[in-house]
Amino acid sequence: MKKLALSFLVVSGLFSSVAFADLTYGLEVGVRSQSGDTDASGVSTDSQTAMQFGMFGILPISGPWNVRTGLLYTQRPLVLKSGGSDGKVEMNYVDIPLNIMYKFEDYAGVYLGVNLAINMDKKCSLNNCNVTDVTSPLIPLTVGASFKFAPNFGLNVYFESASGKAAMAGGAELKNYRAVGANLLVTFD
Template identity: 80%
Template sequence: MKKLALSLLVVSGLFSSAAFADLNYGLEVGVRSQSGDTDAVGGSTDSQTAMQFGIFGIMPISGPWNLRTGLLYTQRPLIEKVGGVENKIDMNYVDIPVNIMYKFEEYAGVYLGVNLAMNMDKKCGAANCTIGDVASPLIPLTVGASFKFAPNLGLNVYFESAGGKVAVTNNHDLKNYRAVGANLLVTFD
């Protein structure tokens, strides 16, 4: 809970600053396809569909360059199969994106950066499944594009990659998480 409170404080401080009078902001909600790897001998993973939602803001830096940030609730589930046993792993994070965005037009741009992802909860679906050593903060690299197709509606598409160990389940490392996603944007600029 302390992590969530700190995240809200940081983001609200960014959004309320008088220096960012030209801030474009809104809500986003969408789906993502999450995948990853396991180092278990004979193990494999299956990707899962998850949700992401929250608020975003785009603050001008200079000319077409902008800072894209926000506060997002992100699900990062995965199914791990080891020795005929299937474990559904659920890890949920609060993400603070820190992306540099280049706007081609007022309604379209591309961005690159990281998400500062703090783990909020974790669980395993199988009875004998244990999960621990969860990466928090997790800092995935993100590349994406967003555009408006109506005055207050748009779309954000992205690819996210978190290399290295993300968690340990039953003494097996889950690693190299990747996701592709699409979020509907409702803007208030």
């Protein structure tokens, strides 16, 4: 009970009216290039362009240090090539970023952290392909930078690496996901 009360006090302090006075929040939408590996013989993977969109918030901690979080819908597809035929594995997630951000100025900063990525659906378009046992939650490590180029518009660029796995029919696995992306930001600060 004491831990619950202490957690409530900490969260209340983070979300106090003083902290919300400097809160930056908004929407983001963009593209990402997703890649990964497979351990199946005779099967290779190719990167695939996907989308990411949702909302974000930047909450000040102290001085230039901030917490960057949000709620994002993220596509993590891969192209599989096997015996002259191509297929697409689609895995869609809801991400909750938990990043520490250092702001150089009000309009620019860098961040590092993890995403809590929860798998929403999965499918494969290759014949006799079935995706099972997808790592969820997936916890990719993310490093990125965001900056504003106009008062309410900006850009977020990032690199993401995750060691999650997805089992496929026949014992093959997809693993070692990586992505680079760029999102357009619309802020409401």
